[in-house]
Amino acid sequence: xxxxxxxxxxxxxxxxxxxxxxxxxxxxxxxxxxxxxxxxxxxxxxxxxxxxxxxxxxxxxxxxxx
Amino acid sequence: xxxxxxxxxxxxxxxxxxxxxxxxxxxxxxxxxxxxxxxxxxxxxxxxxxxxxxxxxxxxxxxxxxxxxxxxxxxxxxxxxxxxxxxxxxxxxxxxxxxxxxxxxxxxxxxxxxxxxxxxxxxxxxxxxxxxxxxxxxxx
Numbered sequence: 529x530x531x532x533x534x535x536x537x538x539x540x541x542x543x544x545x546x547x548x549x550x551x552x553x554x555x556x557x558x559x560x561x562x563x564x565x566x567x568x569x570x571x572x573x574x575x576x577x578x579x580x581x582x583x584x585x586x587x588x589x590x591x592x593x594x
Numbered sequence: 595x596x597x598x599x600x601x602x603x604x605x606x607x608x609x610x611x612x613x614x615x616x617x618x619x620x621x622x623x624x625x626x627x628x629x630x631x632x633x634x635x636x637x638x639x640x641x642x643x644x645x646x647x648x649x650x651x652x653x654x655x656x657x658x659x660x661x662x663x664x665x666x667x668x669x670x671x672x673x674x675x676x677x678x679x680x681x682x683x684x685x686x687x688x689x690x691x692x693x694x695x696x697x698x699x700x701x702x703x704x705x706x707x708x709x710x711x712x713x714x715x716x717x718x719x720x721x722x723x724x725x726x727x728x729x730x731x732x733x734x
Contacts, residue, residue: 552664553664553665553666554660554661554662554663554664554666554667555661555730556661556666556726556727556729556730557661557664557665557666557667559729559730560666560726560729563729565729566666566669568665569665572665
């Protein structure tokens with residue numbers, strides 16, 4: 529699953545740690561989501577989308593193999 | 595979906611290690627002073643093995659790093675547990691085949707199988723956490 533978290537983070541001037549703190553997960557988890565090694569739960573995806581005030585589908589996009 | 599509160603803090607990791615290694619020390623002590631002559635060694639071994647298994651389970655439920663405890667780590671635990679079960683099934687299947695063809699006849703108990711599940715689960719969880727930590731260092 530593709531995501532634009534890194535871009536949105538840069539736009540909002542947030543570090544991985546800042547975002548992690550806002551959504552209540554570890555920095556490791558944010559890093560793994562950004563590098564597509566971990567697919568977040570619906571709850572976490574919605575929390576991240578809320579931080580950036582975007583609909584979740586603008587932040588996450590399904591890929592061919594999903 | 596935080597599970598940090600259900601995990602044992604790292605500073606209390608000594609409890610898990612005590613549960614794991616104390617039975618071994620007790621067995622060595624009993625052997626050294628020949629107390630095992632008065633006790634049923636099979637029953638004693640099972641009891642000590644069970645205590646060690648409790649320790650291994652506590653270790654699996656320990657917060658290994660400060661990041662441990664969120665949903666990604668919960669998934670790591672789930673994968674580790676499943677891998678442990680799969681390894682035990684593989685072990686039992688292999689042993690059954692070996693016994694069928696008379697290659698090997700190892701007497702294994704439920705404790706051995708559970709020990710294997712726990713050992714594999716701990717190894718798997720440890721390697722997942724280590725890998726995640728390493729990837730984070732490489733990216734930062």
